[in-house]
Amino acid sequence: xxxxxxxxxxxxxxxxxxxxxxxxxxxxxxxxxxxxxxxxxxxxxxxxxxxxxxxxxxxxxxxxxxxxxxxxxxxxxxxxxxxxxxxxxxxxxxxxxxxxxxxxxxxxxxxxxxxxxxxxxxxxxxxxxxxxxxxxxxxxxxxxxxxxxxxxxxxxxxxxxxxxxxxxxxxxxxxxxxxxxxxxxxxxxxxxxxxxxxxxxxxxxxxxxxxxxxxxxxxxxxxxxxxxxxxxxxxxxxxxxxxxxxxx
Amino acid sequence: xxxxxxxxxxxxxxxxxxxxxxxxxxxxxxxxxxxxxxxxxxxxxxxxxxxxxxxxxxxxxxxxxxxxxxxxxxxxxxxxxxxxxxxxxxxxxxxxxxxxxxxxxxxxxxxxxxxxxxxxxxxxxxxxxxxxxxxxxxxxxxxxxxxxxxxxxxxxxxxxxxxxxxxxxxxxxxxxxxxxxxxxxxxxxxxxxxxxxxxxxxx
Numbered sequence: 001x002x003x004x005x006x007x008x009x010x011x012x013x014x015x016x017x018x019x020x021x022x023x024x025x026x027x028x029x030x031x032x033x034x035x036x037x038x039x040x041x042x043x044x045x046x047x048x049x050x051x052x053x054x055x056x057x058x059x060x061x062x063x064x065x066x067x068x069x070x071x072x073x074x075x076x077x078x079x080x081x082x083x084x085x086x087x088x089x090x091x092x093x094x095x096x097x098x099x100x101x102x103x104x105x106x107x108x109x110x111x112x113x114x115x116x117x118x119x120x121x122x123x124x125x126x127x128x129x130x131x132x133x134x135x136x137x138x139x140x141x142x143x144x145x146x147x148x149x150x151x152x153x154x155x156x157x158x159x160x161x162x163x164x165x166x167x168x169x170x171x172x173x174x175x176x177x178x179x180x181x182x183x184x185x186x187x188x189x190x191x192x193x194x195x196x197x198x199x200x201x202x203x204x205x206x207x208x209x210x211x212x213x214x215x216x217x218x219x220x221x222x223x224x225x226x227x228x229x230x231x232x233x234x235x236x237x238x239x240x241x242x243x244x245x246x247x248x
Numbered sequence: 249x250x251x252x253x254x255x256x257x258x259x260x261x262x263x264x265x266x267x268x269x270x271x272x273x274x275x276x277x278x279x280x281x282x283x284x285x286x287x288x289x290x291x292x293x294x295x296x297x298x299x300x301x302x303x304x305x306x307x308x309x310x311x312x313x314x315x316x317x318x319x320x321x322x323x324x325x326x327x328x329x330x331x332x333x334x335x336x337x338x339x340x341x342x343x344x345x346x347x348x349x350x351x352x353x354x355x356x357x358x359x360x361x362x363x364x365x366x367x368x369x370x371x372x373x374x375x376x377x378x379x380x381x382x383x384x385x386x387x388x389x390x391x392x393x394x395x396x397x398x399x400x401x402x403x404x405x406x407x408x409x410x411x412x413x414x415x416x417x418x419x420x421x422x423x424x425x426x427x428x429x430x431x432x433x434x435x436x437x438x439x440x441x442x443x444x445x446x447x448x449x450x451x
Contacts, residue, residue, distance in 0.1 A: 009447065009449075013249065046330075048271075049251040049254040050249055050250050050251050050254065051250070051251070051254050051255050051256035052250050052255070052256075053256050055256030056271065057254075057273060058271050058330050059330065060329055060330070084257070084273070088251075088253065088254050092252075092253040092254070093253075097251075097252055097253075098249070098251075098252075099249075099251045099254075100249060100251075105434060105447060106433070106434065107432075107433030107434045108283050108429075108430075108433050109283075221279065221280045221395075225280075225286060225395060228284070228285035228286070229285065229286075231285070232285060238284060238285045238287070238365070239284075239366070241284050241285050242283065242284060243282060243283065243284055243285060245279075245280060245281055245282070
């Protein structure tokens with residue numbers, strides 16, 4: 001993959017141009033940068049908020065939009081009740097508000113259709129966000145790279161980007177969506193109602209025409225540990241697995 | 249630039265301010281970050297090799313390495329993802345002590361820390377010696393768990409924590425400052441948290 005050094009990306013002001021609720025706990029913020037930038041699917045940005053007394057808080061958020069989507073970038077932010085930055089976005093931020101952002105960042109958890117596949121994506125909760133950028137990138141490029149997404153959520157209504165993912169799946173053009181609901185019965189025929197495990201990974205890989213060339217796993221630390229181990233138990237070499245863990 | 253409606257409710261008490269580098273926040277837990285799956289290295293399979301370029305200088309087994317002098321270090325650590333954790337308590341072998349055991353002075357100004365999973369990170373040699381760094385074997389008195397880098401990880405607490413390589417299996421002295429895994433992927437070549445050297449091109 002193209003892992004070149006990132007160009008220097010200084011802080012810049014972005015403006016919230018649109019806000020869209022995705023699930024009860026996840027909301028998308030569409031941001032217009034003052035200096036638009038190119039990025040790769042899977043990259044993240046750092047966000048910095050400043051209080052009147054000068055105190056600053058910064059957090060990293062993955063980009064959900066495809067690189068082809070234009071100047072506006074989409075961040076899908078989950079509300080963490082004991083958080084410092086996400087409650088600001090959910091409770092206070094409004095269209096027209098400005099804050100500081102720096103990016104794009106990260107050169108490891110990235111994929112372009114030119115990197116090839118097949119691709120096995122495994123996401124837990126808001127860990128689907130950088131994977132969504134890859135899936136949207138694939139669609140925008142009309143890429144034929146086979147992709148399977150195993151997406152674990154607690155319940156059907158917490159499946160972020162659900163309608164869009166099902167729409168991609170229904171195109172039958174090489175993208176397969178498998179949902180693993182941990183607190184509700186499965187609704188689609190091939191879905192699961194349990195946590196991810198090795199058997200699920202084996203069955204999901206059968207949906208690909210060949211063993212995966214890359215596997216990307218993103219979610220909470222506990223989810224990523226379990227999912228990466230499930231992939232290894234299902235026979236995926238550890239060297240093909242790239243992980244991104246949502247810090248705390 | 250002040251963000252409308254954002255207040256400093258989480259600002260830490262002033263007496264700890266001086267311990268938190270710019271852009272960091274205080275974390276009570278111990279988050280786990282890594283680029284891939286967690287390797288499970290058994291201590292019977294573990295070894296640690298000191299190299300100068302491609303040439304091995306000395307190799308220790310787990311038993312041999314544990315027979316070296318153990319030192320305690322309790323330090324604040326700073327992750328580039330913006331959390332800082334106070335007073336993490338480690339025990340391990342100071343770089344000075346295994347260099348002495350190998351009977352050498354550092355032969356070059358730069359070092360690459362190498363890991364079982366292929367990870368590498370570069371640190372200037374002078375940042376590893378004079379009591380500044382160790383190969384940690386215990387965290388809070390217990391063996392380091394695999395997700396935190398056990399059996400052994402590098403501890404260079406005065407640099408961002410990606411420099412403290414997990415699942416360490418060697419140090420390689422190099423003539424030039426050779427970027428490691430994250431340094432090739434947009435992260436700063438040195439990584440001083442007090443100068444906020446997070447990404448390539450930061451001053």
